[in-house]
Amino acid sequence: MPTYQDIIDAYERIKSFINKTPVMTSRTLNEKTGAKIFLKCENFQKVGAFKMRGAINAISQLSEEQKNKGVITHSSGNHAQAVALSAKLLDIHATIVMPETSPQVKIRATRDTYGANVVLCENSVKARHNTTENLINKYGYTLIHPYDNENVIAGAGTAAYELLQEIDDLNMVFAPVGGGGLLSGTSIATKGFNSDIQVFGVEPKNVDDAYRSLQNGKIQTNKTINSIADGLLTNLSQRTFSIIRKHVDQIITISEKEILNAMRFLWERIKLVVEPSGACSLGGVLSEKINIKNKRIGVIISGGNIDLSDFFKNYEKLI
Amino acid sequence: MPTYQDIIDAYERIKSFINKTPVMTSRTLNEKTGAKIFLKCENFQKVGAFKMRGAINAISQLSEEQKNKGVITHSSGNHAQAVALSAKLLDIHATIVMPETSPQVKIRATRDTYGANVVLCENSVKARHNTTENLINKYGYTLIHPYDNENVIAGAGTAAYELLQEIDDLNMVFAPVGGGGLLSGTSIATKGFNSDIQVFGVEPKNVDDAYRSLQNGKIQTNKTINSIADGLLTNLSQRTFSIIRKHVDQIITISEKEILNAMRFLWERIKLVVEPSGACSLGGVLSEKINIKNKRIGVIISGGNIDLSDFFKNYEKLI
Numbered sequence: 289m290p291t292y293q294d295i296i297d298a299y300e301r302i303k304s305f306i307n308k309t310p311v312m313t314s315r316t317l318n319e320k321t322g323a324k325i326f327l328k329c330e331n332f333q334k335v336g337a338f339k340m341r342g343a344i345n346a347i348s349q350l351s352e353e354q355k356n357k358g359v360i361t362h363s364s365g366n367h368a369q370a371v372a373l374s375a376k377l378l379d380i381h382a383t384i385v386m387p388e389t390s391p392q393v394k395i396r397a398t399r400d401t402y403g404a405n406v407v408l409c410e411n412s413v414k415a416r417h418n419t420t421e422n423l424i425n426k427y428g429y430t431l432i433h434p435y436d437n438e439n440v441i442a443g444a445g446t447a448a449y450e451l452l453q454e455i456d457d458l459n460m461v462f463a464p465v466g467g468g469g470l471l472s473g474t475s476i477a478t479k480g481f482n483s484d485i486q487v488f489g490v491e492p493k494n495v496d497d498a499y500r501s502l503q504n505g506k507i508q509t510n511k512t513i514n515s516i517a518d519g520l521l522t523n524l525s526q527r528t529f530s531i532i533r534k535h536v537d538q539i540i541t542i543s544e545k546e547i548l549n550a551m552r553f554l555w556e557r558i559k560l561v562v563e564p565s566g567a568c569s570l571g572g573v574l575s576e577k578i579n580i581k582n583k584r585i586g587v588i589i590s591g592g593n594i595d596l597s598d599f600f601k602n603y604e605k606l607i
Numbered sequence: 608m609p610t611y612q613d614i615i616d617a618y619e620r621i622k623s624f625i626n627k628t629p630v631m632t633s634r635t636l637n638e639k640t641g642a643k644i645f646l647k648c649e650n651f652q653k654v655g656a657f658k659m660r661g662a663i664n665a666i667s668q669l670s671e672e673q674k675n676k677g678v679i680t681h682s683s684g685n686h687a688q689a690v691a692l693s694a695k696l697l698d699i700h701a702t703i704v705m706p707e708t709s710p711q712v713k714i715r716a717t718r719d720t721y722g723a724n725v726v727l728c729e730n731s732v733k734a735r736h737n738t739t740e741n742l743i744n745k746y747g748y749t750l751i752h753p754y755d756n757e758n759v760i761a762g763a764g765t766a767a768y769e770l771l772q773e774i775d776d777l778n779m780v781f782a783p784v785g786g787g788g789l790l791s792g793t794s795i796a797t798k799g800f801n802s803d804i805q806v807f808g809v810e811p812k813n814v815d816d817a818y819r820s821l822q823n824g825k826i827q828t829n830k831t832i833n834s835i836a837d838g839l840l841t842n843l844s845q846r847t848f849s850i851i852r853k854h855v856d857q858i859i860t861i862s863e864k865e866i867l868n869a870m871r872f873l874w875e876r877i878k879l880v881v882e883p884s885g886a887c888s889l890g891g892v893l894s895e896k897i898n899i900k901n902k903r904i905g906v907i908i909s910g911g912n913i914d915l916s917d918f919f920k921n922y923e924k925l926i
Contacts (some may be wrong), residue, residue: 310629312651332631362909516925544926552919559650559911561878592878600871600917606835607863 292480611799
């Protein structure tokens with residue numbers, strides 16, 4: 289289990305590679321909630337999501353031999369781009385296994401913008417694992433798991449660490465939970481900084497494995513993965529479950545409508561492009577499941593990568 | 608014509624009422640342009656646009672008698688909301704004349720959120736003017752013109768003033784131009800700070816009255832107003848024309864496609880919700896009409912108010 293010191297060390301290691309993301313506030317949001325809300329905007333992070341922190345922290349600590357052989361991950365999301373960019377910055381070979389059904393724009397970004405080797409496979413968990421395993425066996429790549437990795441977790445925790453260095457006297461911190469890497473890192477950073485600060489994980493009701501896992505005392509899985517928060521569909525690992533069990537005060541579940549309302553507020557009122565997963569933490573704050581009156585609340589806005597092709601296609605018709 | 612000192616005075620007068628908006632940078636944008644770009648994000652200003660600066664500066668300087676009688680303006684855009692909120696903050700009565708065809712959401716925001724008295728009229732320039740004149744004659748309201756007003760111009764200039772205080776050694780500043788209030792204020796602030804800094808106005812090619820006015824040495828009007836940049840459709844006034852003629856180095860015109868591309872870049876890559884008018888200044892920077900290599904460039908992103916109803920209606924179908 290990573291320690292608070294691991295997060296401090298991670299921050300020193302990665303700070304020259306990442307953006308120190310801004311903390312935004314909104315008079316409207318404070319009036320609406322009766323609280324003081326501090327939005328830690330990881331949508332402004334490199335590759336548009338907090339994932340950059342964990343990827344660069346993990347990859348930069350590989351041995352020379354591992355670095356020479358290169359890294360691999362399977363993802364079509366933010367973690368893929370974070371691994372690709374981290375490898376590029378460190379001059380390491382990266383292979384990303386993606387489902388052949390991935391949007392062309394994501395494949396192109398990973399391949400062309402970040403220079404990774406993209407290997408397409410069938411769109412199934414089994415095909416993804418097999419393809420990845422085969423490449424590891426053949427080339428000796430090191431797998432950079434999106435959350436089941438101590439260094440990825442420590443890196444993810446540096447977002448909350450930065451926030452706590454900047455904003456005094458927080459009472460609560462909210463982060464979304466999918467596989468649990470961000471929430472794990474956030475909880476270690478927060479409780480390490482001041483164990484009185486409460487930490488809340490926010491999860492879509494439709495994929496509430498983390499909520500049920502804490503209730504049952506053992507890892508539960510999702511039967512369906514029907515949520516617009518496409519970054520939060522995965523299950524906890526044993527590692528993230530143990531950390532969350534130890535450090536997180538409560539998991540709050542919210543409806544799809546609550547996710548969308550939070551996202552809409554961030555876009556329309558605060559002028560931030562935030563993806564559905566990234567809006568969940570604010571959705572938890574607004575859910576009225578926790579008494580937040582007069583509290584000072586840190587909210588991790590995890591990312592802002594969302595497909596805007598249709599929106600701009602409609603706009604093009606106007607010109 | 609307002610002076611540089613007027614802008615400094617305006618800043619001291621209004622700074623407690625406005626947001627000190629952040630200056631954003633982007634590695635991707637710098638690499639793409641070969642320049643250092645500093646985005647002054649007035650989409651994060653109160654009411655979502657720089658208009659707040661001019662409105663509060665003008666209204667707060669009215670005489671007690673004028674304040675007691677109240678203010679009026681005709682607009683369905685950002686200026687209307689800025690006048691309404693400024694009046695609310697100063698506890699003054701505000702009347703906003705809006706075309707009856709205005710979107711309900713704008714009417715509601717102006718009336719309910721900002722507490723202004725909304726008077727609807729026919730959607731024509733004549734009806735708008737007559738309705739406003741009648742109300743002024745009847746109630747003694749003071750008209751707060753959206754740009755043809757020295758105090759509005761001085762207030763608008765405080766955005767560039769803030770930017771110049773924060774970012775050293777700028778070589779160029781870009782601002783959009785419609786009626787010319789923002790560009791006038793920006794040019795006075797910039798040349799007053801350092802007359803070596805070049806100031807560029809950016810205008811949609813489809814409504815290029817400012818460009819033609821400078822070419823011809825007298826005010827030209829637009830024959831059609833067919834642009835997605837709905838905040839830039841108006842013509843210069845004699846006042847803004849004189850200022851722009853004196854202080855602005857060049858007007859750059861850009862196509863609708865260039866406006867849309869700049870807006871898309873801001874949304875997708877920088878994660879900022881920016882309206883078409885607000886993206887024009889960056890569109891000018893990206894237009895390759897000016898050699899910007901190795902320059903340090905301030906870019907006023909003027910606002911972020913855009914109707915997202917359709918976007919979110921489509922999203923709701925997914926949940």
